[in-house]
Amino acid sequence: MLRVDIRDLHRGPVRTDGQIEPTDPAFEGLSLGLDGPVTVQGQLQPTGDGEYLWRGHVHGVIRGKCRRCLNDVLDEVDIDVDAAVFTTDPDAADDPDFYPLPDRPSSVDVSEVVREELALAAQAELLLCRDDCAGLCPKCGADLNAGPCGCHPTPAEPV
Numbered sequence: 001m002l003r004v005d006i007r008d009l010h011r012g013p014v015r016t017d018g019q020i021e022p023t024d025p026a027f028e029g030l031s032l033g034l035d036g037p038v039t040v041q042g043q044l045q046p047t048g049d050g051e052y053l054w055r056g057h058v059h060g061v062i063r064g065k066c067r068r069c070l071n072d073v074l075d076e077v078d079i080d081v082d083a084a085v086f087t088t089d090p091d092a093a094d095d096p097d098f099y100p101l102p103d104r105p106s107s108v109d110v111s112e113v114v115r116e117e118l119a120l121a122a123q124a125e126l127l128l129c130r131d132d133c134a135g136l137c138p139k140c141g142a143d144l145n146a147g148p149c150g151c152h153p154t155p156a157e158p159v
């Protein structure tokens with residue numbers, strides 16, 4: 001379960017293991033192509049004063065485009081989250097380092113962290129279909145991975 005009841009949390013740390021389907025509302029509004037469910041493992045614990053700390057691991061496969069040839073690429077992402085802090089402190093509401101909670105939360109939803117981390121990973125990832133992708137011809141737009149295009153006779157390399 002990725003949504004933890006606050007009463008369980010007040011008894012101590014709670015394991016948060018689960019999967020989030022690409023169609024889950026947690027990913028709504030993200031321009032993120034996901035290939036299959038996202039796997040989440042971790043632990044949520046109260047750290048006092050209305051704060052809850054989550055540590056865990058997120059694994060998923062992002063569907064994107066190669067930045068050179070624009071072909072579809074699947075990219076596996078493994079994210080270790082050292083410390084995601086949920087807080088009821090209203091002063092932290094605008095602080096991007098915190099996940100805000102209402103004054104008297106009934107639960108803490110770890111999928112918020114997963115959403116955020118995946119969005120960041122997708123931005124940071126410079127996708128390539130393969131390391132030596134030849135890209136597209138700047139003149140005719142042909143995919144040069146399929147072979148040289150008509151407008152580009154390979155010039156002999158000067159020695």
Ligand SMILES: [Zn+2]
Binds near residue numbers: 067068069071134
């Ligand atoms: Zn490519």
Ligand SMILES: [Zn+2]
Binds near residue numbers: 139142150
């Ligand atoms: Zn060309």
